Amino acid sequence: MKVESPLLDASQTAARLPYPALVAEIVRLLDDNSVKVPERLVQPLAGGGSLFVMPAMDSQVAITKLITFTPANAGTPRATIQGDVVVFDIASGARRLVLHGPTVTARRTAAVSLLAAQRLAPSPRGPLLIIGAGVQGLAHLEAFAEGLGVPEVVIASRSANSAQALAAHAQTLGLRARVTQDANAALADCPLVVTCTPASGVVLTALPRADVFVSAVGAFTPTMVELGVGLCQHMAQSGRVFVDTADALHEAGDLLQAELDVARFPTLADVVRSDLIRPTGPVLFKSCGWAGWDLAAARTALRALVKN
Structure with a gap:
């Protein structure tokens, strides 16, 4: 048949x-x-x-x-x-x-961020700051709640309604959730951060805490950006930077606009294939997407x- x-x-x-x-x-x-x-x-x-x-x-x-x-x-x-x-x-x-x-797209991107956080985040229990309350924000919320057991989330979005809706959904999952209008200020309380905006402009500029893990997923072309130049340079100088694949060399807008040598950053494959010790300092994971x-x-x- x-x-x-x-x-x-x-x-x-x-x-x-x-x-x-x-x-x-x-x-x-x-x-x-x-x-x-x-x-x-x-x-x-x-x-x-x-x-x-x-x-x-x-x-x-x-x-x-x-x-x-x-x-x-x-x-x-x-x-x-x-x-x-x-x-x-x-x-x-x-x-x-x-x-x-x-x-x-939503679920595999969130799963890649989750895998990176499981292997690299200095403080994997959060609280989690999500910047951008759209489809990717929802996927990352659910992935980090299930895969890391994150108990608390802080949500920042240019749409107040979207932020409130995502916070309400987080509460149905048993998480404590609140909305902030100042993502930079929330960095002080959040060692887990995901930026998943349309990447039409910088949304994060403040220097983060020493145990932060940032997964930046919104920008996937050289002209797109979510993270400020100073933030990217700080992470490269004071912490560790990883990329999802070697294709980030041509696609990681945040890193390229910060004039960083993307080719020197290890990929997620490098992390998986090695016995890498979990970093103790700040970590930036730049995800651009890959078939x-x-x-x-x-x-x-x-x-x-x-x-x-």
Whole structure:
């Protein structure tokens, strides 16, 4: 009997990407020498948007992520990221899955941040400061609550309604939550920080506490930025800086605008493959995104499909 390949909506995709399984798959992927990730195509679109075409493959699975990024949708009911991840079986060429692209993006990005925090954060219990209360803010809240047991979160957003909604959701998860209008001031109380804004301007400039872990995920082009130049330079001089992949050399807007030599910073693969001792000083993890993370999500979803 012919089985049609599943076309998964947002909730179905999320159900197949639990954070513990996704983090474990990312670790396996980083140790898989068959993984190949060609350079992604970023095609500018009229009106300031972009089309992303992101392929990746291993010895058994090939995926292509097709998404649009539309910054003008921020603050509207329309999502800034839309699209799909198409998953193929290499041996047969058959399509296995079509995953909801924005859900994959949100959950794999949060899982990468979570893995980095598990390995690198000097004070992994928080409190957690989240700057940006959109889709990525929600994903990182849920990932850090589940994966680190963070008991308290502070939320900063240019949208008061979004911040309050995310704080209310945090409370349903059993976390203490409050909203702040001054993210820089909140740094003094928060050793865990995630910046997940549209990266249209600097949102964090204050020098953080000595045991801070900052995961900066909003900026993924040379012109995008969330962190002030002085903050980035301070982290490079007084602490440790890590990047998600070597592609950050061309994409990490925060670090590039601070005129830092991105090539000298270790990657998440370097962290996973080594016996790195957890840093005791401040840590900046710059995440730009990579189709390999989408491949890890596809592999996680396929494992869940087989189990069912």
